[in-house]
Amino acid sequence: MAMNIRHLISLADYSKEEILELVKLGEKIYNSPKDYAKSCEGKIMATLFFEPSTRTKFSFESAMLRLGGNVLGFSDANTSSVKKGESVADTIRCISYYADIAVMRHPKEGTPKLASMYSEIPIINAGDGGHLHPTQTLTDLLTIHTYKGGLENHVIGLCGDLKYGRTVHSLIKTMARFNTKKFVLISPEELTLPESLKRYLKDNYDVKIKEVRYIEEAIEELDILYMTRIQKERFFNEEDYLKLKNTYILDNDKIRNGKKDMIIMHPLPRVNEISYEVDSDKRAIYFKQAKMGVYVRMALITKLLEVE
Amino acid sequence: MLEVKQIQNGIVIDHIKSGNGLKIFNKLQLYKAESPVVLLINVESKLLGKKDIIKIENTFDVDLNLLGLIDENISINFIKDGRVIDKKKVIIPERVTGLITCKNPRCITNSDDYMQPTFTLISKEKLEYKCNFCDEITKYKI
Numbered sequence: 001m002a003m004n005i006r007h008l009i010s011l012a013d014y015s016k017e018e019i020l021e022l023v024k025l026g027e028k029i030y031n032s033p034k035d036y037a038k039s040c041e042g043k044i045m046a047t048l049f050f051e052p053s054t055r056t057k058f059s060f061e062s063a064m065l066r067l068g069g070n071v072l073g074f075s076d077a078n079t080s081s082v083k084k085g086e087s088v089a090d091t092i093r094c095i096s097y098y099a100d101i102a103v104m105r106h107p108k109e110g111t112p113k114l115a116s117m118y119s120e121i122p123i124i125n126a127g128d129g130g131h132l133h134p135t136q137t138l139t140d141l142l143t144i145h146t147y148k149g150g151l152e153n154h155v156i157g158l159c160g161d162l163k164y165g166r167t168v169h170s171l172i173k174t175m176a177r178f179n180t181k182k183f184v185l186i187s188p189e190e191l192t193l194p195e196s197l198k199r200y201l202k203d204n205y206d207v208k209i210k211e212v213r214y215i216e217e218a219i220e221e222l223d224i225l226y227m228t229r230i231q232k233e234r235f236f237n238e239e240d241y242l243k244l245k246n247t248y249i250l251d252n253d254k255i256r257n258g259k260k261d262m263i264i265m266h267p268l269p270r271v272n273e274i275s276y277e278v279d280s281d282k283r284a285i286y287f288k289q290a291k292m293g294v295y296v297r298m299a300l301i302t303k304l305l306e307v308e
Numbered sequence: 309m310l311e312v313k314q315i316q317n318g319i320v321i322d323h324i325k326s327g328n329g330l331k332i333f334n335k336l337q338l339y340k341a342e343s344p345v346v347l348l349i350n351v352e353s354k355l356l357g358k359k360d361i362i363k364i365e366n367t368f369d370v371d372l373n374l375l376g377l378i379d380e381n382i383s384i385n386f387i388k389d390g391r392v393i394d395k396k397k398v399i400i401p402e403r404v405t406g407l408i409t410c411k412n413p414r415c416i417t418n419s420d421d422y423m424q425p426t427f428t429l430i431s432k433e434k435l436e437y438k439c440n441f442c443d444e445i446t447k448y449k450i
């Protein structure tokens with residue numbers, strides 16, 4: 001098995017200092033991209049997308065191209081040998097000879113981890129089923145760092161599907177490491193944060209947790225409002241879904257009493273959980289967040305390839 | 309009272325919780341053994357009230373990890389020339405490879421058989437293991 005290669009499978013494998021270093025490098029690249037335009041010249045990144053995700057794939061490809069590198073890959077398992085029954089271990093062994101770094105998205109949980117055990121090149125987990133999506137969290141971190149002037153001492157409101165949302169779980173676990181003042185959990189009763197995660201926070205961090213059902217109950221105290229989508233398939237019947245869906249749609253009315261310097265984030269794609277009218281509010285930064293995703297991925301690629 | 313002759317060479321798996329004897333017998337595939345094997349069920353025990361015992365003639369090899377997953381009270385006596393030459397207590401293994409399957413149907417270890425699933429113990433009391441690939445918590449069941 002390949003050893004001594006740094007991968008990004010889970011942010012839990014990275015120290016707080018290493019995460020902060022990545023975020024700061026992302027900010028540095030964002031501020032002077034030209035300095036990094038040739039950092040990855042002659043390097044190749046493979047994008048192994050066993051399930052489609054246009055946004056994440058483009059973000060990674062854009063990051064590598066902006067670093068002067070090249071990309072190759074596929075975005076559908078049907079076009080790869082896996083369709084013929086090849087093991088992930090065999091696939092990645094060969095890819096190791098075609099590219100210098102690989103980005104992997106896979107519907108099966110734990111696949112990037114398995115790949116990393118047989119890879120000769122760094123593997124980046126770009127999402128494995130409902131399990132982890134560490135570069136989304138890095139994106140969120142760079143956004144918070146840039147637009148709130150740092151990662152520490154914030155009151156963070158998380159709204160929507162807090163039960164199944166992997167993005168939210170990962171963000172909570174990571175932000176807890178950066179002395180978050182308070183997490184305000186805003187969700188319907190059916191989609192509250194799992195008890196195990198609440199217990200983990202209480203046992204390991206000195207962070208306050210407040211649970212409310214409606215955005216209006218907590219909007220005034222938030223520094224950050226992180227919105228997520230409520231998915232229809234999470235409900236037993238359509239009636240419940242329709243009833244709740246509208247309650248959790250963010251509009252100008254609901255954010256009227258929010259702080260002037262609050263930021264509104266969303267991992268995207270949004271469906272209808274944020275009204276279009278909110279887009280013109282200065283506090284809505286979810287599209288800038290997508291932009292930040294490119295820069296933090298640039299930072300990650302340069303770090304893993306050791307070309308900084 | 310039913311009596312079973314002492315074995316001369318081999319191992320005795322003792323202090324098996326009553327009811328688990330047959331399950332262990334099957335799990336260790338003792339029905340394939342070429343030497344004599346005795347399975348005793350509901351034997352009186354000072355410690356457990358009732359217990360099961362397995363005696364295997366002419367063998368000294370048994371998967372202690374597997375037994376630890378089933379019941380940590382099990383003890384194993386190694387017999388030579390009719391005398392106990394060694395005693396071992398099973399231990400609950402910190403890491404388990406291959407013996408458990410991940411209960412998460414979306415876990416890669418359930419669809420790609422290149423690697424055996426591996427688990428790390430997270431609760432000794434509840435005998436809970438975390439999958440090293442997908443983090444799902446699984447319990448060993450016999």
